[in-house]
Amino acid sequence: MKLRPEQLQGQLRKALAPVYLVCGEEPLQFKEAVDAIRARAREQGFSERQVLEHTKDFNWSSLAAEAGNLSLFADRRLIELRLGDKLGREGADAIRAYCEKPAQDVLLLIQAPALGWKELKTKWARTLDRVGVILEVRRLQGGALVQWLDQRLRAKGFTPTPEVAALLAERVEGNLLAADQEVSKLALLLEPGPIDPEALRAAVADSARYDLFDLSGAALAGDRARTQRIIHGLAGEGTAEPLVLWVLAREVRMLAAVAFARRARADLNAVFQTHQVWESRRAGVIQALERYSLPYLWRLLLECAAVDLAIKGRGEGDPWTMLARIADGLARGVKRQP
Numbered sequence: 001m002k003l004r005p006e007q008l009q010g011q012l013r014k015a016l017a018p019v020y021l022v023c024g025e026e027p028l029q030f031k032e033a034v035d036a037i038r039a040r041a042r043e044q045g046f047s048e049r050q051v052l053e054h055t056k057d058f059n060w061s062s063l064a065a066e067a068g069n070l071s072l073f074a075d076r077r078l079i080e081l082r083l084g085d086k087l088g089r090e091g092a093d094a095i096r097a098y099c100e101k102p103a104q105d106v107l108l109l110i111q112a113p114a115l116g117w118k119e120l121k122t123k124w125a126r127t128l129d130r131v132g133v134i135l136e137v138r139r140l141q142g143g144a145l146v147q148w149l150d151q152r153l154r155a156k157g158f159t160p161t162p163e164v165a166a167l168l169a170e171r172v173e174g175n176l177l178a179a180d181q182e183v184s185k186l187a188l189l190l191e192p193g194p195i196d197p198e199a200l201r202a203a204v205a206d207s208a209r210y211d212l213f214d215l216s217g218a219a220l221a222g223d224r225a226r227t228q229r230i231i232h233g234l235a236g237e238g239t240a241e242p243l244v245l246w247v248l249a250r251e252v253r254m255l256a257a258v259a260f261a262r263r264a265r266a267d268l269n270a271v272f273q274t275h276q277v278w279e280s281r282r283a284g285v286i287q288a289l290e291r292y293s294l295p296y297l298w299r300l301l302l303e304c305a306a307v308d309l310a311i312k313g314r315g316e317g318d319p320w321t322m323l324a325r326i327a328d329g330l331a332r333g334v335k336r337q338p
Contacts, residue, residue: 002134005029006151011133012040018102019132021125023115025280028176029137030113038078041107046078054084060094067103076105083112085278087119096124099131108132116279140176145169148176152183157192167197175214212239212247219330220251220288227331231324241311241319248326249304250275256297259289291333300329 003011011017022033038049050066052058066079083091098108110128112119119125120134128134140148149165172179190199215234218226234244254275261271272282307322309315 001132002129002136005033005135005137008033008036008133008135012036016040016044016107017132018106019099019108019110019128021110021112021115021128021132021134022137023112023120023134024137025113025278026137026139026176027113028180030111033135033137034109034111037107037109041078041109044076046076046107048077049080050077051080051082053082054087054091056084058084058091060090063094063098067098067106067108076107078107078109081108081110083110083115085114085276086273087112087115087124092122092124096127099124099127102131114278114280118279139174141174145174145179149179149183152180153186153195156183156187158186158190159194161194161196163197164195164200167200173214212243215244215327216247216251219248219327220284222288222291222331222333224328224331227327228324231320231327235320241307241323244323245304245307245311245319248323248330249301252297252300252304252326252330255285255289255292256294256301258285259292259294259297262289263294288333293334296334300326303329 001011001017020037022030022037024030052062052066063079063081081095087095095110102108117136120136125134146165146169149168150160153160153165153168168179168182172182186195186200212234215227215230218230231244254277257271257275258268261268268282268286272285277285303322303326306315306317307319307326310317310319310322
């Protein structure tokens with residue numbers, strides 16, 4: 001069965017399914033779902049936990065072998081299968097075969113943050129859906145984010161007015177990790193009970209937090225204003241300059257590699273895999289390439305090299321000013337040339 005994150009606790013209280021698949025790119029809901037399944041499994045006597053990491057050379061026969069092994073220490077076991085970017089035919093067949101006959105006294109928890117919506121329509125996913133639980137977590141926006149924040153505040157004992165959750169949503173800009181931190185901060189600063197916008201403003205300074213990957217996402221989307229807000233936010237929070245350069249340079253290198261492969265009519269999937277671009281991001285990358293020419297991306301890479309020298313004290317210029325210029329260049333782009 002397919003569940004939304006808010007439905008998981010109710011399902012876990014009823015009975016544990018033999019297989020759970022948690023997928024999606026939103027990190028807070030993903031972590032909380034996995035933690036909830038682990039906790040319930042421990043309560044139900046699944047005292048031994050084993051982890052299988054799906055890497056490039058992963059042997060899929062180990063899934064069936066591990067599930068069939070008898071444990072000397074526990075009667076019930078939790079096996080966590082952490083999927084990489086590309087499942088492949090062999091992996092799909094192995095998971096489908098397992099789901100057709102799940103091992104007794106084994107709970108299989110599959111973690112797949114990079115799994116795309118197309119994969120959920122394949123045979124192995126449909127088989128898992130019949131015997132287990134599929135939980136998909138996606139980044140919340142708009143009304144869904146406001147509702148999530150309202151529920152989070154109420155869980156801490158607050159009774160928010162309708163404006164409070166909307167104001168908090170505006171401040172955290174869709175970052176659930178930042179939102180959770182702010183709700184926890186409010187629980188420390190204020191007594192449980194009614195809370196209105198004035199109380200919120202008095203308790204919490206403007207707290208829109210940006211992580212490094214918000215920067216690359218805003219730049220790739222062509223949002224110049226938000227890109228600059230994030231850059232200034234990272235600078236104000238004291239983020240290490242080499243980390244910001246690493247994120248920007250990695251994005252520019254990836255775009256240049258895809259643009260080069262596209263011009264040469266090469267296999268883009270191989271380039272995406274090399275640069276670890278998840279399937280959920282690939283359409284956005286292809287769309288963004290319309291704003292760039294290959295020489296333009298090469299010039300941005302030269303600017304990244306200049307920032308690296310400035311950070312190390314071997315070149316001229318203020319690193320943050322140069323980083324802001326690169327980020328804006330990535331967001332602005334130029335018309336792609338044939």
